[in-house]
Amino acid sequence: MTTSSNHPGQIDPRGPRFGAGITSVLILIVLVFGLPVADRPAFDGAWWLFVAITALFAWGTLLGPAKHPYGVLFRALIRPRLSAPTYFEDDAPPRFAQLVGLIVSAVGITLHVLAVPYGLVIAAAVAFLAAFLNAVFGLCLGCELYNALLRLRTHRATPQA
């Protein structure tokens, strides 16, 4: 049995939501500038912004949300202005969510490089949907997928009677 308490060594769950908010705005900018010219893939500003977003997903995947630039920004600027978090969460699910974001955006970049019309904006739209749901509603699709996969693995590893 446990009683209500915090779990030191884990992350403030508001940090990844803050990062998802920034990601949503950046992807929206990609869509605003990229969608009108999406039928003729070019290496313009929207493309470079999406490359930067993809690099940030890679950063979050490799180093985790706590060492992500948005995480650092959250701790420096936002966290001091908020009340203490009522709970902490394991950083593995949001880190996996970064990996999902990296895969989706990497597919978009690959399609764009191969001159596939609308490839980049479709990937951007998918990434926006996930980032927006996390930022506005607290629904982390990547985290849900992580937990579902772990449950599946645990279920398979449990010997059946």
Added chain:
Amino acid sequence: MDTTLSIVLIVGLVALASAVGLIWRATRSRVSTPSGSERAVRVPSRYLAAGKTLTLLQVSAPLCSYCGAMRGILGSASTRESNAGHVEYDVSEIPEVIESFTIRRTPTTLLVSASGDVLFTLQGPTPPGVVSDHIQRAFAEIQRRSDDYLI
């Protein structure tokens, strides 16, 4: 692509994301009262918060996205209400309660009187306002049952 069509598509994407989020928020939690067979079952006293009129019994699991959030909400509620106590168990720790009350998801919170009667079941991550409201309803129900007993 035409700029106007681009704007329409972007607004549509934001609307779609908002609709998905609102549907998810509306369906992620559910409050219920015990069914007929569940009313006859009592939660063993060893699982209840000692000396409290009402126990907020949270059932959690290691791979649970919202158990931490629910822990914070219930912990704050029990701090505000001196007669309520919050306890949290892993699903593996209380198999008979899981079986008796057909708990199939985490987090699930049982609002239990000191006598072991389950008054409300909160399934999923429940908003703080809904938790507070049902704590007050549970206290009122405990008082009503106490009055009935005295009469």
